[in-house]
Amino acid sequence: MRSVLVLTLAIFGLLAQPQGESILKNAITLHQSGDLPGAIRLYQEYLKLRPDGLDALSNLGAALAHEGRFAEAIAAYNQALKIQPKNPQALVNLALAYYKTGRISEAREKLESVRPMLPNNQQVAFLLADCDLRLGDYKKAIALLNPWEKEMPNDLGLSYLLGTALIRDQQTERGGQVIDRILRQGDSAEARLLLATAKLNAHDIPGAREDLEKAIELNPRLPEAHAYLGLAMVSGGDFEAAAAAFHAEMQLDPYNFAAVFQLGMIAKRDQHFDEALSLFEQSLALHPADPAVEYQIATVQLATDKVEDARRRLEKLVRESPGFLEAHVSLATVYYRLKRREDGDRERAIVRQLMADEETKKAAGK
Amino acid sequence: MIRWLLLAQLAALATASAQECGACHRREAEAARSSPMSHALQPARESDLLKNNPGLSFRSGNFSYSVRREGNHNIYSVTDGTNSINAPIEWAFGAGIVGQTYLYRRDGVYYEAPVSFYPELKGLNWTPGHAERLRRNLEEAAGRKIDPAETRRCFGCHSTSAVWSGASVVESLTPGVQCIQCHTGAAQHAAAVRRGDAARAAMPKLAAIETEELANLCGKCHPSWADIAANGPRGVLNIRFQFYRLTNSRCYDSADTRIACIACHDPHGPLAKDNSSYDSKCQQCHLAANANAKICPVSKRDCITCHMPKVDVPELHYQFTDHRIRIFKTGEKYPD
Numbered sequence: 189m190r191s192v193l194v195l196t197l198a199i200f201g202l203l204a205q206p207q208g209e210s211i212l213k214n215a216i217t218l219h220q221s222g223d224l225p226g227a228i229r230l231y232q233e234y235l236k237l238r239p240d241g242l243d244a245l246s247n248l249g250a251a252l253a254h255e256g257r258f259a260e261a262i263a264a265y266n267q268a269l270k271i272q273p274k275n276p277q278a279l280v281n282l283a284l285a286y287y288k289t290g291r292i293s294e295a296r297e298k299l300e301s302v303r304p305m306l307p308n309n310q311q312v313a314f315l316l317a318d319c320d321l322r323l324g325d326y327k328k329a330i331a332l333l334n335p336w337e338k339e340m341p342n343d344l345g346l347s348y349l350l351g352t353a354l355i356r357d358q359q360t361e362r363g364g365q366v367i368d369r370i371l372r373q374g375d376s377a378e379a380r381l382l383l384a385t386a387k388l389n390a391h392d393i394p395g396a397r398e399d400l401e402k403a404i405e406l407n408p409r410l411p412e413a414h415a416y417l418g419l420a421m422v423s424g425g426d427f428e429a430a431a432a433a434f435h436a437e438m439q440l441d442p443y444n445f446a447a448v449f450q451l452g453m454i455a456k457r458d459q460h461f462d463e464a465l466s467l468f469e470q471s472l473a474l475h476p477a478d479p480a481v482e483y484q485i486a487t488v489q490l491a492t493d494k495v496e497d498a499r500r501r502l503e504k505l506v507r508e509s510p511g512f513l514e515a516h517v518s519l520a521t522v523y524y525r526l527k528r529r530e531d532g533d534r535e536r537a538i539v540r541q542l543m544a545d546e547e548t549k550k551a552a553g554k
Numbered sequence: 555m556i557r558w559l560l561l562a563q564l565a566a567l568a569t570a571s572a573q574e575c576g577a578c579h580r581r582e583a584e585a586a587r588s589s590p591m592s593h594a595l596q597p598a599r600e601s602d603l604l605k606n607n608p609g610l611s612f613r614s615g616n617f618s619y620s621v622r623r624e625g626n627h628n629i630y631s632v633t634d635g636t637n638s639i640n641a642p643i644e645w646a647f648g649a650g651i652v653g654q655t656y657l658y659r660r661d662g663v664y665y666e667a668p669v670s671f672y673p674e675l676k677g678l679n680w681t682p683g684h685a686e687r688l689r690r691n692l693e694e695a696a697g698r699k700i701d702p703a704e705t706r707r708c709f710g711c712h713s714t715s716a717v718w719s720g721a722s723v724v725e726s727l728t729p730g731v732q733c734i735q736c737h738t739g740a741a742q743h744a745a746a747v748r749r750g751d752a753a754r755a756a757m758p759k760l761a762a763i764e765t766e767e768l769a770n771l772c773g774k775c776h777p778s779w780a781d782i783a784a785n786g787p788r789g790v791l792n793i794r795f796q797f798y799r800l801t802n803s804r805c806y807d808s809a810d811t812r813i814a815c816i817a818c819h820d821p822h823g824p825l826a827k828d829n830s831s832y833d834s835k836c837q838q839c840h841l842a843a844n845a846n847a848k849i850c851p852v853s854k855r856d857c858i859t860c861h862m863p864k865v866d867v868p869e870l871h872y873q874f875t876d877h878r879i880r881i882f883k884t885g886e887k888y889p890d
Contacts, residue, residue, distance in 0.1 A: 394688035458703040
């Protein structure tokens with residue numbers, strides 16, 4: 189009996205392998221011909237027979253990502269990486285899937301792990317720099333792009349990324365040189381956006397608005413242009429128009445942090461606290477543990493009388509970011525609301541000290 | 555029709571409450587009529603400033619602005635020399651001590667006029683925040699569109715019963731700050747008094763609440779310490795946020811009601827302009843018998859003239875009293 193069973197399994201195994209391989213071959217053919225749903229079905233069929241099929245998992249992830257099914261694509265890439273943790277293509281693809289779903293921190297983590305394996309890969313370097321930009325690490329982005337600038341001084345994409353990082357890092361002079369380089373190649377939406385960013389930094393709101401409107405006229409699909417226009421409009425007190433601009437940005441990129449966060453701020457201003465909270469939670473998913481978002485959630489909690497929740501969040505926030513002036517201000521208010529006068533007075537004293545330090549720094553900088 | 559009736563009832567409630575309060579609280583009700591807060595908003599046709607200044611004008615760059623009286627109406631106008639936008643002013647914001655700002659409506663939407671009246675200038679100049687605005691065309695020069703959220707906030711503080719179920723019901727408002735704006739529950743209190751229900755008639759005595767709690771109450775409309783500390787402005791422009799300035803005074807004590815807003819200002823009456831009238835408030839603490847408080851070696855009179863100096867804010871065309879109480883030193887840097 190035992191020998192019959194062994195023989196059956198052996199025959200089954202011999203039959204299964206060629207059948208599986210033909211399924212994979214067919215899947216690849218469909219994938220190459222553009223029949224992605226068909227390819228996905230066959231990859232999945234093959235993986236039932238060969239769950240450790242690395243190529244199938246990788247291809248399945250790519251097909252799913254192409255179809256916009258990012259959550260499933262991420263699962264496929266992660267499965268592939270369990271089998272071969274240092275597979276560079278799977279790491280890059282996973283990073284791209286994270287990037288496209290707005291999970292920028294995770295995308296950056298994967299790109300940082302793959303970069304030593306692909307030090308000369310331009311796509312990896314530029315994508316990583318873009319992640320740094322989106323996460324506000326401008327200096328890291330600049331350091332990453334500097335060597336590329338020497339190699340490709342006329343590359344518009346590189347100039348745009350580097351210029352943005354420099355301007356946002358307040359390196360106005362070098363940023364201006366990069367903008368000039370872009371402008372020498374003719375008026376472009378990208379150059380206008382960069383100019384507007386520089387003007388926003390310099391608090392020239394009308395000037396920034398003009399450049400942003402021009403940028404959108406030149407390229408209505410330019411990433412971040414609508415979000416920046418919204419920011420300029422908020423600075424000018426035009427909240428209805430700003431909300432429309434942020435919604436336009438989200439049409440192009442539902443994971444744009446500035447657009448989601450600012451819509452939350454506008455909802456809070458309009459006292460639509462449930463909506464504001466939901467948008468701030470979305471913002472937190474895009475920028476995990478971002479102190480500015482944590483602070484806004486606390487202020488909504490305070491405004492909706494969830495004073496204890498606000499206290500817990502603010503106490504954590506000031507522990508982690510002791511120089512966060514606004515958080516100390518709100519914490520003082522929370523303590524007074526809770527009748528903890530001495531704690532309130534202490535927080536107020538911290539605020540005064542922080543303001544005095546700020547003043548001293550400003551004076552020293554002059 | 556039903557909505558109109560509800561609005562009319564709501565308006566009647568606010569007015570009736572003010573009158574009803576006056577039946578028992580006569581002194582407060584009479585004094586309140588002359589308080590600046592009760593004139594925080596006026597229909598433009600009733601604005602004395604506009605009645606007394608029937609032809610006002612202001613010019614900047616390519617645009618000319620005017621406010622002229624035509625019968626009972628005040629017509630706001632802006633022109634670039636070729637075209638013009640005209641609209642009747644509906645509301646005058648502010649009692650006119652510092653200035654008065656105007657709201658008009660076009661296509662059902664409120665706009666803030668870019669020019670305000672300043673008594674110091676006896677004329678028009680930029681409304682705060684308008685000098686730096688973009689004016690590329692007549693439309694942009696005409697004023698700032700006020701969205702519904704801001705409309706609710708403006709009328710919510712400058713009038714009574716303007717906000718109802720979270721929606722703006724401007725048609726029903728009572729201009730100015732009336733009793734129920736601060737005394738929450740006044741309508742129920744009046745009803746209970748009518749019924750002779752003493753138990754339910756009790757109301758919290760605002761004069762007795764703690765300094766910080768009172769600051770929260772006033773802070774619903776007057777920006778609080780937290781508002782300014784978190785959002786600015788920094789520098790001399792925060793002079794007009796009195797509670798922020800007061801809280802930063804060395805003598806401020808969050809537990810001591812002798813330094814609360816209403817310790818010096820009667821919310822029911824006009825603003826006392828006689829400097830010496832505040833001396834007794836300072837002397838509540840600064841007495842020889844009080845070892846914790848210093849006694850002024852210079853004078854025992856007109857304390858505020860030295861310790862609460864006047865500060866000129868050019869953009870606002872007014873000299874504000876600095877509520878940051880201190881030993882003022884000539885030439886000192888404005889303390890934030």
